[in-house]
Amino acid sequence: TQLLEQSPQFLSIQEGENLTVYCNSSSVFSSLQWYRQEPGEGPVLLVTVVTGGEVKKLKRLTFQFGDARKDSSLHITAAQPGDTGLYLCAGANAGTYKYIFGTGTRLKVLA
Amino acid sequence: NAGVTQTPKFRVLKTGQSMTLLCAQDMNHEYMYWYRQDPGMGLRLIHYSVGEGTTAKGEVPDGYNVSRLKKQNFLLGLESAAPSQTSVYFCASSYQGLGYGYTFGSGTRLTVV
Numbered sequence A: 001t002q003l004l005e006q007s008p009q010f011l012s013i014q015e016g017e018n019l020t021v022y023c024n025s026s027s028v029f030s031s032l033q034w035y036r037q038e039p040g041e042g043p044v045l046l047v048t049v050v051t052g053g054e055v056k057k058l059k060r061l062t063f064q065f066g067d068a069r070k071d072s073s074l075h076i077t078a079a080q081p082g083d084t085g086l087y088l089c090a091g092a093n094a095g096t097y098k099y100i101f102g103t104g105t106r107l108k109v110l111a
Numbered sequence B: 001n002a003g004v005t006q007t008p009k010f011r012v013l014k015t016g017q018s019m020t021l022l023c024a025q026d027m028n029h030e031y032m033y034w035y036r037q038d039p040g041m042g043l044r045l046i047h048y049s050v051g052e053g054t055t056a057k058g059e060v061p062d063g064y065n066v067s068r069l070k071k072q073n074f075l076l077g078l079e080s081a082a083p084s085q086t087s088v089y090f091c092a093s094s095y096q097g098l099g100y101g102y103t104f105g106s107g108t109r110l111t112v113v
Helices: none
Strands: A005-007 A010-014 A019-024 A029-037 A044-049 A055-058 A061-065 A071-076 A085-093 A099-101 A105-110 B004-007 B010-013 B019-025 B031-038 B042-049 B064-067 B073-078 B087-094 B108-112
Touching: A005 A085, A010 A019, A019 A105, A029 A071, A044 A055, A044 A061, A071 A085, A099 B042, B004 B087, B019 B031, B019 B087, B019 B108, B031 B073, B042 B064, B042 B073, B073 B087
Parallel strands: A010 A105, B010 B108
Antiparallel strands: A005 A019, A019 A071, A029 A044, A029 A085, A055 A061, A061 A071, A085 A099, A085 A105, B004 B019, B019 B073, B031 B042, B031 B087, B064 B073, B087 B108
8 A cells, every 4th residue: 555644743833933744655756746725625736746856935835855756845934824724745656656645734823 | 717616515414315416627627536535544536537438446436426428527426325425525637647736626525324
């Protein structure tokens, strides 16, 4: 069973703090996406990373794809209450051609 | 700019009843998917379609059927609802297949009593 393990599972921080969320697997992925899901809504695509070592920035969010394309991280600088939500990574497995969702990180940013 | 629209938003069914969840997308996407999301289980693929008139089983297809008669619509049916099918159901679509990211609907919260 291919897994995308995310850590931490839960994170509660104060507004203005920085944080990093990790997405790890033993499998190689041809690409990886990050989504944010707010309560009562579906996941919303934030970014796609394709190349090993790739770094993408989206305002205060920085996404990195591991060199071996087995892991990824999401770093948020100066978190705001609007960043609160469930963060999901998802990847297209290079070997099985299956699209797999991570276990999720639930972030709460307190004002 | 509707994207992916799911109806209904909420539904309560009695065990054994049937229902159809509707999904419509206006982005001319070829690929459509049905997922269920349960606490501690994450998102699990029920069925998917790679184009009009095609359907295929996902990870947890038992108890569900689907149809894709028109490119823009993907229907999920429950023939005889069971309490184990209590979940939040999401429809998603993508222009191409793997690796391009999905556009999700806002979900249907189904409770089977």
